[in-house]
Amino acid sequence: MSERDAVLAQLAARRARIAGALTAAVMVLYFGFILLIAYAKPLLATQLRPGLSLGILLGALVIVISWALTWGYVRWANRHYDPALDELRK
Amino acid sequence: MALLFFFVFIAITLGITYWAARRTRTTEHFYAAGRSISARQNGFALAGDYMSAASFLGIAGLVSTTGFDGLIYSTGWLVGWPVVLFLIAEPLRNLGKYTFADVVALRLSAVPVRIAAALGTLATVVFYLIAQMVGAGSLIRLLFDIPFEAAVVITGAAMIVYVLFGGMLATTWVQIVKAGLLLGGATLLGGLVLARFSFDPTALFAAAAAQYGDAVLAPGKLVSSPLEAISLGMALMFGTAGLPHILMRFYTVPEARAARTSVFYATGLIGYFYLMTFVLGFGAMVLVGPEAIRAADAGGNMAAPLLAELLGGTPFLGFISAVAFATILAVVAGLTLSGAAALSHDLWVNVVRGGRSESDEELRVARYATVGLGVLAVALGVSLEGQNVAFMVALAFALAASANFPALVLAIFWPRLSTAGAVASMLTGTLSTLLLIWLSPTIQVDVLKHAAAWFPLKNPALVTIPLSFAVGILGSLLWPEPAAEARYRALARQMHLGHEGE
Numbered sequence: 171m172s173e174r175d176a177v178l179a180q181l182a183a184r185r186a187r188i189a190g191a192l193t194a195a196v197m198v199l200y201f202g203f204i205l206l207i208a209y210a211k212p213l214l215a216t217q218l219r220p221g222l223s224l225g226i227l228l229g230a231l232v233i234v235i236s237w238a239l240t241w242g243y244v245r246w247a248n249r250h251y252d253p254a255l256d257e258l259r260k
Numbered sequence: 261m262a263l264l265f266f267f268v269f270i271a272i273t274l275g276i277t278y279w280a281a282r283r284t285r286t287t288e289h290f291y292a293a294g295r296s297i298s299a300r301q302n303g304f305a306l307a308g309d310y311m312s313a314a315s316f317l318g319i320a321g322l323v324s325t326t327g328f329d330g331l332i333y334s335t336g337w338l339v340g341w342p343v344v345l346f347l348i349a350e351p352l353r354n355l356g357k358y359t360f361a362d363v364v365a366l367r368l369s370a371v372p373v374r375i376a377a378a379l380g381t382l383a384t385v386v387f388y389l390i391a392q393m394v395g396a397g398s399l400i401r402l403l404f405d406i407p408f409e410a411a412v413v414i415t416g417a418a419m420i421v422y423v424l425f426g427g428m429l430a431t432t433w434v435q436i437v438k439a440g441l442l443l444g445g446a447t448l449l450g451g452l453v454l455a456r457f458s459f460d461p462t463a464l465f466a467a468a469a470a471q472y473g474d475a476v477l478a479p480g481k482l483v484s485s486p487l488e489a490i491s492l493g494m495a496l497m498f499g500t501a502g503l504p505h506i507l508m509r510f511y512t513v514p515e516a517r518a519a520r521t522s523v524f525y526a527t528g529l530i531g532y533f534y535l536m537t538f539v540l541g542f543g544a545m546v547l548v549g550p551e552a553i554r555a556a557d558a559g560g561n562m563a564a565p566l567l568a569e570l571l572g573g574t575p576f577l578g579f580i581s582a583v584a585f586a587t588i589l590a591v592v593a594g595l596t597l598s599g600a601a602a603l604s605h606d607l608w609v610n611v612v613r614g615g616r617s618e619s620d621e622e623l624r625v626a627r628y629a630t631v632g633l634g635v636l637a638v639a640l641g642v643s644l645e646g647q648n649v650a651f652m653v654a655l656a657f658a659l660a661a662s663a664n665f666p667a668l669v670l671a672i673f674w675p676r677l678s679t680a681g682a683v684a685s686m687l688t689g690t691l692s693t694l695l696l697i698w699l700s701p702t703i704q705v706d707v708l709k710h711a712a713a714w715f716p717l718k719n720p721a722l723v724t725i726p727l728s729f730a731v732g733i734l735g736s737l738l739w740p741e742p743a744a745e746a747r748y749r750a751l752a753r754q755m756h757l758g759h760e761g762e
Contacts, residue, residue, distance in 0.1 A: 175752075178752055178753060178756065179752065181756065182752060182755070182756060185756075186673060188346075189346040189347055190346075192342065192346045193342070193343055193346045193347060196339055196342045196343065196346075196497075197497070199339070200335065200336070200339040200493060200497065201490060201493060203335065204332075204483065204486070204489045204490055204493050205486060205490075207332065207479045207483045207489070208483050208485075208486035208489060209486070211478065211479045214328075214478055214479050215474065215475075215477070215478030215479070217469075217474070217477065219462060220462070220466040220469075221461075221462035221463060221464070221465035221466030221467075221468075221469060221477070222462040222465060223328070223465075223474075223477035223478055225328050225331075225477065225478055225479055226328065226331065226465060226477060226538070229328075229331045229332070229334065229335050229538075230535060230538065232335045232338075232339065233334070233335055233338050233531045233534055233535055234531070234535075236338055236339055236341065236342050236527065236531065237527050237528050237531045239342050240341065240342050240345050240523060240524050240527045240528075241524060243342075243345060243346060243520075244345075244520060244521060244524045247517075247520055248517075252517060255756060255757055258753075258756075258757060259757060
């Protein structure tokens with residue numbers, strides 16, 4: 171295996187680790203929300219202020235955090251993954 | 261008034277199609293818009309491809325009649341997008357050409373893999389198309405007062421014209437226009453609602469609770485069985501990452517970096533839209549009222565249009581109705597194109613012709629396939645009038661999640677995947693999903709009116725996704741393919757750096 175191949179293999183492993191961790195994060199986020207709905211109905215009914223139940227807040231947060239995770243990945247990829255690929259292209 | 265907007269939209273999209281037709285000469289144009297779509301354009305097109313009338317009218321209706329429970333769907337439809345980004349988008353763009361089967365077949369035996377992948381694709385596309393066509397017929401009848409059959413035929417004809425003549429370029433721009441209309445319409449409608457509550461959403465929710473009780477802000481009966489909810493959630497999350505018409509869009513951008521950025525845009529747009537459904541749903545509940553909504557349509561689909569009529573009169577109702585129609589057209593055009601690609605690129609060129617076919621011939625076959633699928637969709641849509649086909653959307657997601665997603669993930673991340681494993685995984689995913697849906701309460705109790713069902717879950721994804729993964733891994737270990745594993749190592753460069761010289 172050439173040095174280039176070794177660098178590429180290392181980069182591939184790093185991307186797979188990050189992708190796996192982020193996928194796990196979004197699964198925990200969403201299925202955690204579903205399990206709370208199933209097992210903690212009274213908790214989610216709590217109103218933090220009139221009109222804003224914990225359930226509605228968490229539902230909105232699932233959407234916002236999902237998007238934030240895609241932002242985090244794109245930022246990592248633009249800053250670290252792409253420059254490393256450019257090195258390999260040379 | 262509604263008809264006016266309807267004809268304006270048709271005229272604009274036919275203009276786009278005429279423009280696109282003159283630029284559609286080769287298969288690369290027909291399937292992939294010449295790979296000329298920018299990341300931002302593709303973000304809008306992905307959003308337009310994905311957000312169906314079910315999510316616009318359906319979720320708004322569900323929230324307006326049940327409150328919080330409807331929001332469970334708003335979140336479920338979004339959470340697949342991060343998975344698309346993390347696992348699929350970039351490797352797919354770098355390894356494939358037109359269909360997701362390209363990626364799976366790349367280092368395996370093409371013929372069996374293409375056949376199995378085309379089966380999964382076509383099953384997903386046909387069930388999704390039926391759901392959209394029947395939904396389109398009922399909605400258009402409701403919104404524009406046109407007979408069901410005529411509505412289905414108009415939808416089918418417009419869809420065939422876009423795809424047949426304008427290919428992916430016309431489909432893309434129809435989807436971009438639709439996404440703009442849908443997001444603009446939802447923003448305007450949401451803004452008008454919030455203006456009545458001094459732009460404070462919690463004041464709106466509080467008004468809903470004051471009128472209909474605190475229960476509307478809390479989980480109700482929808483998630484009574486946790487397993488059921490998790491199964492549906494798995495279908496939505498992993499199905500999004502296996503939908504052929506979504507995956508195909510990643511081939512329309514110039515390179516993997518644009519594919520990546522386009523998912524970020526799409527997730528933001530779709531997420532924003534689903535957050536607006538909170539406002540639209542509760543707005544319709546407070547201002548229109550659940551009784552009036554159910555009286556107009558038992559399924560609640562009229563919540564958003566009625567809200568528009570209340571806040572902006574007949575012109576706004578007409579606009580929102582036209583938006584709903586645009587929404588359906590953009591989705592069915594994308595579906596038809598991905599089905600045509602499976603028939604022409606996967607089955608005709610790579611199976612019948614053994615990979616040796618002229619571009620002209622492939623394009624011709626793709627166009628026949630487009631007409632064939634369009635006519636089939638219209639025929640099925642007309643013949644299923646009045647049937648409850650809402651479950652077919654969930655079925656399409658379960659199929660995509662079980663037949664396509666596991667094989668695709670294994671092909672990308674697991675060097676030891678063999679032809680036997682990939683084919684077994686895709687066939688198992690397709691057949692087990694169809695079988696378990698047939699045995700589920702959805703068909704046995706709701707459709708066939710039997711007292712009980714053999715299989716307890718309405719959505720089988722909880723069983724079928726792990727099963728497809730297990731069969732794919734087991735098949736690869738039992739019938740290993742050292743040559744395919746060696747090719748995986750050789751393709752590592754292409755997976756990350758893309759097609760060299762492109």
